[in-house]
Amino acid sequence: MKVLQSLLVWAVLLLSANQAFSQKLQYTVDLRNTEQQQAHVNLKLEKLSAKTVSFQMPLWAPGAYSVTGYGRYVKGLRAYDTKGKELLVTQVNDNRWEVKNGKSVARFEYDVLDSHKDTTSLYFAMAHFDTSIVFANATTLFGYVNDRKNVPATVTYLKPEGWQFATALDPVGKLEPNFQHTVFQAKDYDELADAPLMAAPSFQTRSFQYGPANYDIVLLSNKDFEMDSLSYYTKKIVESQVKFFNETPFKHYTFLIYAPTLLKLPSLAQGALEHANSSDYLMMNISWEHFKTFGLRIISHEFFHLWNVKRIHSSLLGPFDYTKQVRTTSLWLSEGVTDYYAHALLARNKIITPENFLRDIEGWYVTSLHAPSGKSLEQLSQEESDFNLENATTFYTKGPLVGLMLDLEIRNRTENKKSLDDVMLALNAEAKKGKHFKDEELMPKIEKIVGLDLSDFYKRYITGTDSIPVEQYLTLMGIEHSANSAEASKTSIKLGLSPEGRIVLEELDAKSFFAKSGLHQGDELDSVDGVQLRVDNIDILSNHHEGDTVQFSIIRSGAHITIPVVIQPDYSPQEEESGPAFILSPKSTALQTLIRKSIIGS
Ligand SMILES: [Zn+2]
Numbered sequence: 001m002k003v004l005q006s007l008l009v010w011a012v013l014l015l016s017a018n019q020a021f022s023q024k025l026q027y028t029v030d031l032r033n034t035e036q037q038q039a040h041v042n043l044k045l046e047k048l049s050a051k052t053v054s055f056q057m058p059l060w061a062p063g064a065y066s067v068t069g070y071g072r073y074v075k076g077l078r079a080y081d082t083k084g085k086e087l088l089v090t091q092v093n094d095n096r097w098e099v100k101n102g103k104s105v106a107r108f109e110y111d112v113l114d115s116h117k118d119t120t121s122l123y124f125a126m127a128h129f130d131t132s133i134v135f136a137n138a139t140t141l142f143g144y145v146n147d148r149k150n151v152p153a154t155v156t157y158l159k160p161e162g163w164q165f166a167t168a169l170d171p172v173g174k175l176e177p178n179f180q181h182t183v184f185q186a187k188d189y190d191e192l193a194d195a196p197l198m199a200a201p202s203f204q205t206r207s208f209q210y211g212p213a214n215y216d217i218v219l220l221s222n223k224d225f226e227m228d229s230l231s232y233y234t235k236k237i238v239e240s241q242v243k244f245f246n247e248t249p250f251k252h253y254t255f256l257i258y259a260p261t262l263l264k265l266p267s268l269a270q271g272a273l274e275h276a277n278s279s280d281y282l283m284m285n286i287s288w289e290h291f292k293t294f295g296l297r298i299i300s301h302e303f304f305h306l307w308n309v310k311r312i313h314s315s316l317l318g319p320f321d322y323t324k325q326v327r328t329t330s331l332w333l334s335e336g337v338t339d340y341y342a343h344a345l346l347a348r349n350k351i352i353t354p355e356n357f358l359r360d361i362e363g364w365y366v367t368s369l370h371a372p373s374g375k376s377l378e379q380l381s382q383e384e385s386d387f388n389l390e391n392a393t394t395f396y397t398k399g400p401l402v403g404l405m406l407d408l409e410i411r412n413r414t415e416n417k418k419s420l421d422d423v424m425l426a427l428n429a430e431a432k433k434g435k436h437f438k439d440e441e442l443m444p445k446i447e448k449i450v451g452l453d454l455s456d457f458y459k460r461y462i463t464g465t466d467s468i469p470v471e472q473y474l475t476l477m478g479i480e481h482s483a484n485s486a487e488a489s490k491t492s493i494k495l496g497l498s499p500e501g502r503i504v505l506e507e508l509d510a511k512s513f514f515a516k517s518g519l520h521q522g523d524e525l526d527s528v529d530g531v532q533l534r535v536d537n538i539d540i541l542s543n544h545h546e547g548d549t550v551q552f553s554i555i556r557s558g559a560h561i562t563i564p565v566v567i568q569p570d571y572s573p574q575e576e577e578s579g580p581a582f583i584l585s586p587k588s589t590a591l592q593t594l595i596r597k598s599i600i601g602s
Contacts, residue, residue: 024046024151024152024153024154025043025044025045025046025144025145025151025152025153025154026043026044026046026153026154026156027041027042027043027044027141027142027153027154027155027156028041028042028044028155028156028158029041029042029141029155029156029157029158030042030158031129031134031157031158031159031160031199032158032159032160034129034130034131034133034134034160035131036129037113037114037129037130038075038111038112038113038114038129039111039112039127039129039134039136039141040109040110040111040112041108041109041110041111041112041141041142042107042108042109043055043107043108043109043145044106044107045105045106045107045108045145048102048103048105049103050102050103050146051100051101051102051103052098052099052100052102053079053098053099053102053105053145053146054092054096054097054098054099054145054146054147055077055096055097055098055108055143055144055145056095056096056143056144056145056147056322056323057069057070057071057074057095057096057139057143058070058095058139058143058193058322058323059095059322059323059324059325060139060322060325060326060385061121061125061137061139061193061273062193062194062317062318062320063125063273063274063275063305063309064121064122064125064137064273065326065331065384065385065387066120066121066125066384066385066386066387067120067325067385067386067387068118068120068121068125068126068139069094069095069120070095070115070139070140070143071093071094071095071096071143072094072095072115073112073113073114073115073118073127073140074110074111074112074113074143075110075111075112075113076109076110076111077089077091077097077108077109077110078108078109078110079099079105079107079108080105080106080107080108080109081104081105081106082104082106087099087101087104087105088100095143095323112127112140112141113127114127114128114129114130115127115140116128116135116266116267117266117267120387121387122267122269122271122273122282123266123267123269123282124137124196124271124272124273124280124281124282125137125139125273126140127140127141128258128266132200132201133198133199133200133220133258134159134197134198134199134200135196135197135198135220135256135258135280136196136197136198137196137273137280138167138192138193138194138195138196138197139193139322142155142189142192142193144189144322149188149189149190149319149320149322150188150189151188151189152185152186152187152188153185153186153188153189153192154172154183154184154185154186155169155183155184155185155186155192156182156183157182157183157184157197157199158182159182159199160199160201162201163199163200163201164178164179164180164199164200164201164202164203165179165180165181165182165197165198165199166179166197166198166199166203166216166218166254166256167184167195167196167197167198167254167256167278168195168196168252168253168254168256168275168276168277168278169184169185169186169191169192169195170184170185170186171183171184171185172184172185179203179205179218190318190319190320191276193322194275194276195275195276195277195278196256196273196275196278196280197256198218198220198256198258198280200220203218203219203220204219204220204221204224204225204227205217205218205219205227206227206228206230206231208231208235210235210238210239210242210248211242211248212248212251213248213250213251213252213253214251214252214253215234215235215238215252215253215254215255216252216253216254216255217230217231217234217255217257218254218255218256218257219255219257219258219259220257220258220259220260221258221259221260221261221285222260222261222264222285223260223261223285225259225285226288226291229288229292230288230295233292233296233299233351234255234299236349236351237296237299237300237303237345237346237351238253238303239349240345240346240348240349240351241300241303241304241306241307241345244341244345244421244424245307245424245425245428246425247428247432249306249307249311249432250276250277250306251277252277253277253278254277254278255278255279255281255299256278256279256280256281257280257281257283258280258281258282258283259281259282259283259284259285260284260285261284261285261286262284262286263544263567265282265284266282267282268495268503269282269389270282270283270284270294270298271283271298272298272299272301272302273302274302274305274306274309274310275310276306276310277306279299279302279303279305281298281299281302283295283298296346296351296352297342297343297346297360300342300343300345300346300351301338301339301342303342304338304341304342304345305334305338307424307428307431308333308334308337308338308341308424308427308428309334309335309338311428311431311432312333312334312424312427312428312430312431313330313334313431313436313437314328314329314330314334314436314437314438314439314442315436315437315438315439316328316330316439317330317334317436318436325385326384326385327382327385328381328382328439329378329381329382329439329442329463330381330437330439330442331377331380331381331384331395332377332378332381332395332399332402332403332462333442335395335396335399336377336395336396336398336399336400336402336403337399337400337403337406337420337424339395339396339399339400339403340399340400340401340403340404340407340420341403341424342400343357343360343400344357344404344599344600347599347600347601348599348600348601349601350601354600354601355580357600358479358580358581358582358583359580360400361401361404361470361474361582362580362581362582363397364396364397364398364400364401365401365470365581367393367397368394368397368398368401368468374465375391375465376462376463376464376465377394377395377398377399377402377461377462377463378462378463380392380394380395381395398468401468401470402461402462402468403420404473404599405457405461405468405470405473406420406454406457407419407420407421407599408473408474408476408477408595409452409454409457409473409476410423410450410452410454411476411595411598411599412476412591412595413452414450414451414452415591416591416594416595416598418449418450418451418452419450419598422449422450423446423449423450426449427445427449443455443458443462474582475585475592476592476595477592477595477596477599477600478584478585478588478589478592478593478595478596479582479583479584479585479596480582480583480584480585481581481582481583482580482581482582482583498524502524502525502526502533502555503524503525503533504522504523504524504525505519505520505521505522505523505525506521506522507521508520508521513565513566513567514565517552517563517564517565517566518563518565519552519554519563519565520556522556523554523555523556524554524555524556525552525553525554526553526554526555526560527552527553528550528551528552528553529550529551530551530553544567545567546567547566547567548566548567549564549565549566549567550564550565550566550567551563551564551565552564552565584596
């Protein structure tokens with residue numbers, strides 16, 4: 001567990017009679033000193049009338065849940081009056097600063113340091129400033145003044161000359177072409193903090209229109225990406241989900257994707273974070289055939305979050321309190337059910353085949369068997385903000401399985417007249433009116449929507465720890481276990497962690513240059529050219545070039561061995577065929593067939 005405890009002093013959060021009123025915040029974020037791996041922020045205030053002025057950085061970021069304390073990366077915070085005279089600033093805790101003679105504060109200035117290797121969260125929730133990339137979640141850059149979050153802001157980004165820039169905020173003034181616009185506005189702090197940004201010398205981009213909204217795909221990589229395929233499939237995902245919810249709750253949407261090749265990956269944890277009208281990703285640039293097996297599912301997951309969590313959510317998840325750790329029981333819905341739909345809608349809309357979907361179920365099932373036991377989905381949900389990667393993974397294995405099982409339970413008992421679809425649509429209709437459920441109201445609401453008593457299901461699989469009878473549930477949609485199933489194929493490089501924190505080659509494609517150099521599956525990577533290898537410095541491999549020979553010191557069966565590895569430019573894993581674990585049952589009843597077609601199409 002790597003959690004930074006908050007040192008918040010609650011008393012200072014109580015609003016006093018002297019609270020300030022600031023009508024508008026004007027931010028200028030200077031991104032031009034990327035070689036120093038930091039940004040410089042200038043915050044101009046208007047119309048202050050408070051005795052004490054506070055500046056608060058967020059403790060956590062929506063969607064990332066974990067306690068990070070973004071103030072830890074804010075350095076040299078200074079306050080000035082209108083004449084430019086520096087004022088005395090007191091740092092109250094990691095995330096909060098105060099100026100006593102507040103009336104005269106005209107602006108704040110501070111530096112934000114690179115945080116992309118922080119261990120309390122994941123890459124896409126932090127900030128990466130370097131000579132070829134700026135990638136930042138906005139919670140790393142912005143705070144709010146005197147605890148007022150409903151204040152509009154303008155932001156001017158100063159980017160290195162010739163660079164391109166992308167964020168999902170509304171631009172101010174005339175829109176310049178080719179991602180050159182740098183002045184934006186936000187109606188309040190929630191909107192400002194929810195718009196990540198990416199800047200680089202050159203993006204690979206595609207744009208498309210669907211319904212009333214514009215979509216931009218902005219990708220940064222050290223290698224050409226298959227952009228036409230990415231755009232084609234992303235549009236299909238957008239279409240299928242906008243049709244599912246029958247609404248488009250935004251005017252424009254931006255996919256911000258950092259997709260370096262394997263050896264340039266800054267972190268092992270690939271994934272993404274959802275925002276109100278954007279999502280930001282760290283994914284590997286790999287052959288399209290391989291990328292689409294995981295990349296499309298991640299995009300589908302983040303896009304479904306637009307409704308399920310950005311709109312449909314527990315009252316504990318918004319309006320956001322950025323100063324308090326979140327303890328909600330509802331993430332089985334927000335993450336698990338989102339992941340179920342992310343995959344099911346791909347199959348239902350023929351973006352992946354039904355066989356692919358059954359493979360996904362098999363993957364979830366096999367992984368969930370090894371998941372940390374003894375904790376229910378609700379318990380894990382409450383502990384999610386403690387940031388334990390292994391526990392969090394359960395929401396993407398057992399989570400979607402329980403989502404599928406709940407859908408099957410409802411469909412089977414109502415003869416397919418009601419489903420989890422009805423639940424999502426009804427919850428979304430409420431959320432559109434601004435109503436958010438209390439955690440304890442969620443199951444009663446679902447029961448009311450579908451007209452069933454689901455207390456037994458809830459007690460067993462959501463608040464309880466009963467083992468999940470996946471095969472039994474799959475028969476409800478005419479799917480059965482195959483007698484001829486083979487072991488799941490090992491097709492790629494997958495890195496894991498040993499109990500001692502060493503990086504382990506969990507899976508290794510025989511065709512990769514690692515394998516050809518003599519590395520084996522199960523090898524623990526100890527050091528590279530004498531430098532100890534850890535999760536947060538895996539990118540030292542990117543210092544090497546094609547043809548270089550790198551000495552890998554590994555541990556195999558307890559023995560230390562050094563193996564020279566010749567670096568190759570590219571690596572494309574191959575799919576290997578193996579028998580599926582789940583197949584269509586030849587003896588399906590009419591209801592089972594109907595349920596299957598309703599979930600994954602015909
Ligand atoms: Zn998610």
